[in-house]
Amino acid sequence: MPALIETDSLSKHFDGLAAVQRVSFRIEEGRVAGVIGPNGSGKTTLFNLLSGLFPPTEGKVVFRGKDVTRTPPHKRVEMGMARTFQLVSVFDSLTAWENLVLSNNKFKKERQSVKNFFFASAQNKTTLDDCLEALETVGLQNKASTPTSELSYGDKRMLEIGIALSLKPTLLLLDEPFAGLSDHEIGEVLDIIYRVKKNFTLGIIDHKISKIVDLIDTLSVMNYGQIICEGDPDQVLCDPTVRECYWGKEENTCSM
Ligand SMILES: Nc1ncnc2c1ncn2[C@@H]1O[C@H](COP(=O)(O)OP(=O)(O)O)[C@@H](O)[C@H]1O
Ligand SMILES: [Mg+2]
Structure with missing residues (x-):
């Protein structure tokens, strides 16, 4: 299966700190790739490099x-390529x-000039259709005209996912989509992901494996900026190195 996105020996240093170190990571077309690892292990930095938020110190994407x-x-x-952020990132002053x-x-x-980018080109029917479809997919159709500042954190997360979906991505990267949500809201986000995942290739970061283990086709575990193990989720979870670095702090779901 060809890789939709692939990195070669990717590194990112922040003032001497190697947040990501020589990571070769790939997501094959149509697959769901999970990335887990302790806090500070470089998961978000890896997604920032994939989406271009900043350039790598070394390596390529x-x-x-x-x-x-x-x-x-x-x-x-x-x-x-579309992504969501670990901390919800939408404009509070807009609906x-x-x-x-x-x-x-x-x-x-198809966007027009910067001057009329706000509503003029929204006349474009495809854009309106895509926005409406995404709003319905994430269940916010009744809150379309609600100021975002009045939405719950869960709804804001839904909106951010809706925005990513409305862009009709080939690759969607979700950075801890369940962070800060209640169990009920986590269930809702998972339902949406299961419903739409056939439409694109998906990369998903989570701090805990239990929420995503049934969703993912491959699992990569990061520790100290490196991918220490990757492959079939069941096998990865039973890998002795992974168990040593990860479990004890997290739930152990090795069932082999
Ligand atoms: N923009 C940044 N500037 C400086 N250091 C950063 C920046 N982003 C992340 N780091 C550092 O890089 C390491 C990895 O962080 P991060 O990728 O956010 O980990 P994770 O998402 O796995 O929790 C941490 O030590 C963090 O403090
Ligand atoms: Mg993170």
Whole structure:
């Protein structure tokens, strides 16, 4: 199976700290890749490098067969990469609908000039259809005109996922989509992911394995900036190195 996204010996140093060290990571087309690891192990930094939030210190990122190592984030979105953040990132001063339309007009190729990017090009029917469909998928259709500042944290997370979905990504990267949510809200987010995952390739970070173990096809475990084990989730979870670094602090779901 070809890789949709692939890194080669990717590293990121922050002022001497190696947040990501020589990571070669790939997600095959149509698959769901899980990334777990203790806090500070480099999971978010890896996704930041994949999505282009900052450049790597060393190594490269290849997306859809093209070297995108120096490609800015908005260009990667245009190429079909969307992501959500560990801390929800939507504009509180706008309504849910405005957040969706704004992001679509900002990122989609058909956007017009910066001057009328806000609502003028929202006349574009595809954009409106994509926004409406995404709003319904995440169950926020009745809250379209609610100011985002009045949405619950769970709804904001849904909105952020809705924005990513409305961009019709080929690759969706979710950084701890369950962080800060109640068990009920986690169930809702999982339902949405299961419903839509056939439409794209998915990378998902979680702090705990139990929520995502049934969702993922492959599992990579990070520790101190490196991928210490990867492959079939059941086998990875039973790997002695993984158990040593991870369990004890986390739940042990090795069932082999
Ligand atoms: N923008 C940044 N500037 C400086 N240090 C950072 C930055 N982002 C992450 N780090 C550091 O890199 C390490 C890995 O962080 P992170 O990727 O957020 O880990 P995780 O997502 O696994 O919890 C941590 O030590 C963190 O403090
Ligand atoms: Mg993180």
